[in-house]
Amino acid sequence: DQQVKQNSPSLSVQEGRISILNCDYTNSMFDYFLWYKKYPAEGPTFLISISSIKDKNEDGRFTVFLNKSAKHLSLHIVPSQPGDSAVYFCAASSLPGTPLVFGKGTRLSVIA
Amino acid sequence: EAQVTQNPRYLITVTGKKLTVTCSQNMNHEYMSWYRQDPGLGLRQIYYSMNVEVTDKGDVPEGYKVSRKEKRNFPLILESPSPNQTSLYFCASSLTPGYGYTFGSGTRLTVV
Numbered sequence: 432d433q434q435v436k437q438n439s440p441s442l443s444v445q446e447g448r449i450s451i452l453n454c455d456y457t458n459s460m461f462d463y464f465l466w467y468k469k470y471p472a473e474g475p476t477f478l479i480s481i482s483s484i485k486d487k488n489e490d491g492r493f494t495v496f497l498n499k500s501a502k503h504l505s506l507h508i509v510p511s512q513p514g515d516s517a518v519y520f521c522a523a524s525s526l527p528g529t530p531l532v533f534g535k536g537t538r539l540s541v542i543a
Numbered sequence: 544e545a546q547v548t549q550n551p552r553y554l555i556t557v558t559g560k561k562l563t564v565t566c567s568q569n570m571n572h573e574y575m576s577w578y579r580q581d582p583g584l585g586l587r588q589i590y591y592s593m594n595v596e597v598t599d600k601g602d603v604p605e606g607y608k609v610s611r612k613e614k615r616n617f618p619l620i621l622e623s624p625s626p627n628q629t630s631l632y633f634c635a636s637s638l639t640p641g642y643g644y645t646f647g648s649g650t651r652l653t654v655v
Contacts, residue, residue, distance in 0.1 A: 440583070463641060474547070474633050474646030475586070520586060524641030528593075530576060530601070531641060535585030 434458045435523050437534035446543045450508040454521030454534055457502065461523040465531065466495060466506050469518045478519070479506070511541045545570045549634050549647035556624055556654055564619045564650045566634030574640045575617040576601070577609065579630040580649075586633070592617055593640065624654040 436455045444450045454464075462483040467475040481488040481495045481504070488495050494507045508515055521534040547568045556562055568575065576591035578601075588601030592611040606628055608620040617636075621628060631651050635644040 437585075465643060467644075467646075472649070474635075474648050475644075476646070477643045480643065526641060528639065529641055530588060530591055531644065533578075533586040535583065 432457075433534075434461075435521055435532050435534040437519075437521055437537045439537050440535070441538040441540070443540045443542060444511045446513055446541055447510045450506075450511045450515065450539055450541065452506040452508075452519050452521075452537050452539065454504045454506075455502060456504075456523050458523070458525060458532075459502070460525040461532075462526075463524045464495070464497060464504050465522045466493075467520040467522060467533075469520065469536070475520055508539075511539075513541050513543050515539060516541045545645065547634055547636050547645050547647040549632075549650050552648065552650060554650060554652050556652070558625055558654055559623050562621050562624060562652075564621075564632060564634075564652070566617045566619065566647060567615050568617075568634075568636040568645070569615065570636060570638075570645065571614065572636035572638055572645075573614070574638065575611065575634065575636045576640075576644070577607070577617070577619050578633045578635065579603065580633065581630050589619070589632075591640065621652075624652075626654050628652065629654050 465480040466478040469475040518536045522531040577589040578586045590609040592598045634647040637644045
């Protein structure tokens with residue numbers, strides 16, 4: 432049973448437009464959420480996170496929104512650049528002492 | 544430079560021949576974990592370790608062993624590899640299990 436779901440395996444966006452990657456979760460105990468970015472032949476790297484006490488966190492072109500009532504979070508990339516083309520993983524945790532749970536990932540392609 | 548180092552990066556082996564993938568981190572992290580990444584399945588946790596001599600099964604532990612004799616090292620052992628263990632493997636470490644992980648660059652294993 433998947434606790435973290437990324438229902439879109441892939442997404443294509445034109446350069447300069449907004450990319451929106453979505454993630455849904457089922458465990459209401461999750462209180463910390465992260466996004467990781469993965470290029471081919473490299474390990475995932477941390478991108479941005481959000482605590483359940485917030486509904487938005489921004490870092491440059493990247494913003495994560497959290498809707499706790501809908502158990503939904505999204506990652507917005509504005510403006511999208513070709514270098515953003517990668518697989519994005521959503522992850523969540525319920526307590527500091529429990530491992531992160533990852534979604535299956537969404538492959539973003541930014542077309543020039 | 545803070546990093547997680549995995550070796551080898553690529554490995555082709557035959558069914559049944561024992562192998563070890565090494566993982567080492569230089570950040571004094573207590574938590575370490577192994578994942579495998581397969582198409583359409585995302586990152587699945589194999590084993591994790593909260594500290595020295597403390598290991599636990601993840602979601603897909605069958606066919607794998609681990610050990611944590613020192614804080615910095617967390618090798619993944621395949622006693623009798625089978626073709627269904629052909630995959631891309633990642634080691635990760637962090638200060639605590641529920642927060643930002645640092646991943647290694649990955650080991651692509653092919654079992655024929």
